[in-house]
Amino acid sequence: MKTVGFAAYDPKKPLAPYTFERRGLRDNDVAMEILYCGVCHSDLHTARNDWGWSYYPIVPGHEIVGRVTSIGKGVTRYKLGDHVAVGCMVDSCQECDQCKKGEEQLCREGNTGTYAGYDRFTKEPTQGGYSKHLVVREEFCLRMPEGLDLAKAAPLLCAGITTWSPLKTWNVKPGSRVGVIGLGGLGHMAVKLAVGLGADVTVVSRSNAKEADALELGAGRLLVSADSDAMAQAHDHFDLIIDTVPVRHDITPYLPLLDVDGTLVLVGQVGPMEEFNTVPLLLGRRRVAGSPIGGIRETQEMLDFCAEKNILPDCEMIRMDEINEAFERMEKADVRYRFVIDMASLAAPATV
Numbered sequence: 485m486k487t488v489g490f491a492a493y494d495p496k497k498p499l500a501p502y503t504f505e506r507r508g509l510r511d512n513d514v515a516m517e518i519l520y521c522g523v524c525h526s527d528l529h530t531a532r533n534d535w536g537w538s539y540y541p542i543v544p545g546h547e548i549v550g551r552v553t554s555i556g557k558g559v560t561r562y563k564l565g566d567h568v569a570v571g572c573m574v575d576s577c578q579e580c581d582q583c584k585k586g587e588e589q590l591c592r593e594g595n596t597g598t599y600a601g602y603d604r605f606t607k608e609p610t611q612g613g614y615s616k617h618l619v620v621r622e623e624f625c626l627r628m629p630e631g632l633d634l635a636k637a638a639p640l641l642c643a644g645i646t647t648w649s650p651l652k653t654w655n656v657k658p659g660s661r662v663g664v665i666g667l668g669g670l671g672h673m674a675v676k677l678a679v680g681l682g683a684d685v686t687v688v689s690r691s692n693a694k695e696a697d698a699l700e701l702g703a704g705r706l707l708v709s710a711d712s713d714a715m716a717q718a719h720d721h722f723d724l725i726i727d728t729v730p731v732r733h734d735i736t737p738y739l740p741l742l743d744v745d746g747t748l749v750l751v752g753q754v755g756p757m758e759e760f761n762t763v764p765l766l767l768g769r770r771r772v773a774g775s776p777i778g779g780i781r782e783t784q785e786m787l788d789f790c791a792e793k794n795i796l797p798d799c800e801m802i803r804m805d806e807i808n809e810a811f812e813r814m815e816k817a818d819v820r821y822r823f824v825i826d827m828a829s830l831a832a833p834a835t836v
């Protein structure tokens with residue numbers, strides 16, 4: 485199937501139109517027309533090869549909402565016209581202990597990325613959601629629940645699940661004390677989801693510039709990390725801190741904020757971090773952890789939870805041809821809080 489998208493052709497050049505082939509349907513495949521695609525920081529890092537594993541051309545995008553246009557003959561869960569979604573992975577071995585537990589993101593053989601991955605059968609590079617069509621095996625296709633705003637829901641597929649999974653892993657429930665560091669695409673979802681689970685949520689930020697935003701998102705308060713008195717008063721306060729800061733930084737000042745056995749979980753920065761002091765870690769039996777996206781079952785659970793509680797990301801809709809400007813604005817953190825591409829702005833190729 486011929487389709488169109490926007491691809492990076494080079495780490496330094498702007499994204500530009502790209503015509504390419506999606507694979508023919510296998511028995512367990514679902515084909516969809518993409519309606520909306522969120523714009524994640526990983527898209528930008530991949531377009532620029534910041535992590536060293538990009539190929540070119542590469543079509544980013546892993547916050548995908550679409551409508552089923554055809555199905556393979558073995559597909560049982562979806563039918564034509566269903567609203568569906570795809571997140572950060574499109575395949576895994578399905579056999580290992582992690583896959584069997586529904587933790588495909590931790591597959592022993594590695595999951596297959598929606599982009600910057602290689603098809604398990606053909607070894608062809610995968611291409612993401614900045615495109616008109618997608619083909620995916622049904623096990624990695626999510627169902628969009630009735631009533632969830634399709635245009636705004638796209639960022640749930642990465643920003644949503646990336647923050648939902650640690651909230652569930654560390655058993656956040658009514659009364660849990662949760663801190664969120666950084667108030668961008670991931671951070672604003674961490675606040676909304678933790679509030680939805682009944683937690684008492686504090687945003688930790690360098691200044692009080694985002695205080696009104698934090699409160700509006702449902703946080704109980706904003707803690708200014710530059711205010712040493714306020715930080716000292718908040719010692720031993722949190723059961724869980726979700727650190728969404730997407731760049732190298734020092735976590736030492738945040739560790740004393742954790743209660744005994746509390747965990748600071750990193751979900752933003754991929755790569756080296758500043759050295760940190762182990763004293764507060766050892767003395768409080770505190771933990772530092774990382775967490776990557778979440779499994780398929782957990783992602784469906786998160787979508788259903790968001791539909792039930794009417795939790796949606798705050799989005800700014802853009803056209804496909806505005807993506808380069810959106811990348812520039814994202815680098816300056818000039819977005820509240822996620823760009824979503826309206827794929828109706830991209831014309832389908834004449835041959836489809």
Ligand SMILES: [Zn+2]
Nearest residue numbers: 524525526642
């Ligand atoms: Zn992402």
Ligand SMILES: [Zn+2]
Nearest residue numbers: 577580583591
């Ligand atoms: Zn596996």
